[in-house]
Amino acid sequence: MEEPLPSLTILVVDDETGFANALARLLSRDGHKVETAATGQDALLQIQARHYDLILCDLRLPELDGQDLYHRLKTEAPAMHQRMIFLTGDILNPASIEFLQQHNLVWLPKPCSVAEIRAAIQQVLHQGR
16 A cells, blocks of 8 residues: 655746646646646755755756756756656657666656656665655
């Protein structure tokens, strides 16, 4: 049986506003405080301004993509880069898959179910990330 998730502060980073807002609503119903960012650059500014327990991030973003955001966080906010879950529709791009596998990142293909997102969150929390 799946244990309930603690209340988290989550940043959803996705340039598809409808998807980001829907995901934010779903996660809010689970008791989380959720904010959104439409670009990697906006996300970086938000992360510099406040603490998030978890980041759900699209790989393909304008200005600063998910890979670049990951690498920036690795040096600028080391604890945060380990608390990222990537959501992507770009699963046919070998470079994207290589990045995700090389860094042993938790990721889900778009579209995904709420149950899959909850399981990914549990996985990241249990890994101590």
